[in-house]
Amino acid sequence: MMTSNKVVDIKALAQDLRAGHRAALARAITLIESRRGDHQAAARDLVQALLPDTGKAVRVGITGSPGVGKSTTIDGLGMFLVERGHKVAVLAVDPSSARTGGSILGDKTRMARLAASERAYIRPSPASGTLGGVAAKTREAMLLCEAAGFDVVLVETVGIGQSETAVCDMTDFFLALMLPGAGDELQGIKKGLVELADMIAVNKADGDNIKRANIAAAEYRGALHILTPRSEHWHPPVVTYSALTGTGIDVLWRKILDHRTAMNASGEFASRRRQQQIKWMWSMLEQRMMARLRADASVRAKVKKIEAEVADGRVTPSLGAEQIAEMLR
């Protein structure tokens, strides 16, 4: 009677998930994504129970503009890994996605081979209003995938606004995909990306495009050369590959492992993970506070009014903050 009254049997679910049952993993992620209060409490217990089984995967963030061949690359890289005995989970952070409108990963035909593999698990981006919410759910989904035995997690992002930072903050290696330009029209690197990327990979280095891809790579290399790298132990390389033919996919993976070796040797790997966890906690706290301000319609309206007054220069930011702090009490 007791257990049937509970929302979820956490212990059983955790056990099934640890055993690698895909259905259990899917159910657990759905629980995490639920907005129901009781589901959220259960999800918190579940993740806490599974925590000792997490953290062992290679976490890779992948970004690139539409048309760069992100899906084909993930499909190719994923299959390369699966064929070498890895278990690969593919997640996504796309705050603009809506479950109904079709998330960036909703259409599994985009990664046809990987979607058919038993050793791979593809999950579309959680649908939610805020980037913070989407990122939080994806981070916890990543932990669940690790507990279910996936040893490589690829997190895709569409690269709109701050979503790249969010994905970089939850992964060990951040890969930026680019296209070879045509003549002068070299594809620009978004400034924020330079800050984040651990590697730039130029796709479509095949057939007539090889020369163009090499030229693009040389230009990007020149640009990166002038920038001080984030770590003195890792200078982000620029490589070319072809998701279509598979040429160079192995290099992508080798560089990811080289980076891991270098970061482990310097101690930066562990410290980056620790920093990420702490940052994650504070951002969860911020979300909680923001959620409180959004929960009530009249509070929401007041916050909107204060924001407008501050933006118009009628109220100082300091006074505006005080007024909102009062509402949080």
Next chain:
Amino acid sequence: MMTSNKVVDIKALAQDLRAGHRAALARAITLIESRRGDHQAAARDLVQALLPDTGKAVRVGITGSPGVGKSTTIDGLGMFLVERGHKVAVLAVDPSSARTGGSILGDKTRMARLAASERAYIRPSPASGTLGGVAAKTREAMLLCEAAGFDVVLVETVGIGQSETAVCDMTDFFLALMLPGAGDELQGIKKGLVELADMIAVNKADGDNIKRANIAAAEYRGALHILTPRSEHWHPPVVTYSALTGTGIDVLWRKILDHRTAMNASGEFASRRRQQQIKWMWSMLEQRMMARLRADASVRAKVKKIEAEVADGRVTPSLGAEQIAEMLR
């Protein structure tokens, strides 16, 4: 009797400050920087009262590594402006400064000419533990300078960690100073800087260094060329100048005005200011929350313990956030 009991006569202070009395400005900034609760409340009232008189200055952030010639540049640019009828305030954001240890602007001999000018006001960085606190005080000091009639505010930063972002968030134009490299040893641009800079200026383009400065500028230009600019209406220029001889100082100012014209025309000027105000308010709110967590020694210790557990992977960030949220109630 009533007024003598009050900490400060806000109305009189505001009036003196609006009239441009330097002593009133200095007293008002000291009030803002005070940690006493009654002082803080008075400062809030003062800034709110002066708000209609703020916002009219050209706000310029200036960064550069030690040795790049920041003080000489500010001295030269400031004098150039003063001689043309401007009133120039120089502020600083340096979270590492301590009032006693000597702030980066403490020694006014660093800007000897400007310090002697009646049309200039130089104020060292507020001394405080956190970047957020220092930045908040500098932002309010900037408003006071504007109300006192200063129509150009230069905000210097040492460029450590996030202080550059903080200064960029409170200014209209962000200027990065660089040195010409010697041969292959071109000075690297810090990645975060590329994201923020509205202009890169290579100093020490004088005497034997002119050629080297030009080469450095060309290289930086090449690197920036590949990066997508933040605004389609402004491609950050790379210029050379000499703070020593004064050559090119006029170009720095002209570019700042060009940027202002372009941003005004596109409507980005107003929207950037509005966004800055809103962001500022939320960051004040965050600081209030953090201050509450720091105020009590036992709370501080608990937060530290939770952070360590989260970093070690013993507690999920979600649960950690919940525990801290409880303490904030």
